[in-house]
Amino acid sequence: WLLRPVFKEGLSEGLITEAEAAYFQIFTVPGMPGCVSFNCPRIAATTPLDPLDPADVAYAYQTGRQQIQRLVRFCIAKIGGFEAAFLAQMAPQLGVRESRRIRGQYIVSDEDILGSRKFGSQAVAKCAYPIDIHKASPKADKGGLQKLKDGDYYEIPLQALMPEGVGNLLVVGRCISATFLAQSSFRIQAVCWRMGECAGQYSAQQVQHAQQV
Structure with a gap:
């Protein structure tokens, strides 16, 4: 992975934490030159978060926003091309990969x-x-x-x-x-x-x- 040394440097300097370094995805945006979209951070905790628990959801929002700010500062400082970058938009809603599922007439296994x-x-x-x-x-x-x-x-x-x-x-x-x-x-x-x-x-x-x- 070409960015691995960059992330190691960011970790050693305290720009990011292990949480940000563990998951990083970035994409270009069709029709928007000069803009990129991030599919990160991934929010984790010492115990699994419950998306039905308001306290866990509040923790996820707070933690996610803090991680995003660290990632922005890291990209500006360490990744070429981001020197004049800024955060244009943050997702308004938390992305939840899994919560409750129905018990149906068939269970996909x-x-x-x-x-x-x-x-x-x-x-x-x-x-x-x-x-x-x-x-x-x-x-x-x-x-x-x-x-x-x-x-x-x-x-x-x-x-x-x-x-x-x-x-x-x-x-x-x-x-x-x-x-x-x-x-x-x-x-x-x-x-x-x-x-x-x-x-x-x-x-x-x-x-x-x-x-x-």
Whole structure:
């Protein structure tokens, strides 16, 4: 990684902490020359944060803003091209990778992902993204990627969008019926969009035929 020596220098000088150095993603922005977008920092704690606990959420907002300011100062001081940079915008809302999930008529499993399982006519989305576990704390062992076979993909069935024991309701996105590991693969935006599109199409079809979802 080309920036590793730069981050080591930033750590030694106290510009950033291990938390900022552990996760750093940066992207150019189409149509906006001179601007870049950051997909960081990743907010961690000594114990896993609960996105349903107001105290944990408040901690995450406060910590995240502090980390962002450190990253800005670090980039200006240590990365070429950032000498005159400034923070143009900060995300207004905390990004949460995981919270509650429904128990559906089908539970997407780890084996479904790694085995590239297909569901035929019941499939609502395809995905080839790896299982992607983010560490709950900088020193946690649990984390990393588990990739699918090259060129293969798995499918998500409609039944994983249908809550068990509840009619006329479809759930889409990161909260569908799945295991912890499986959810870490399909929670990416493109797959969530596709689930939403299919849920809308299926619901409209059922209404047209006067049938329950």
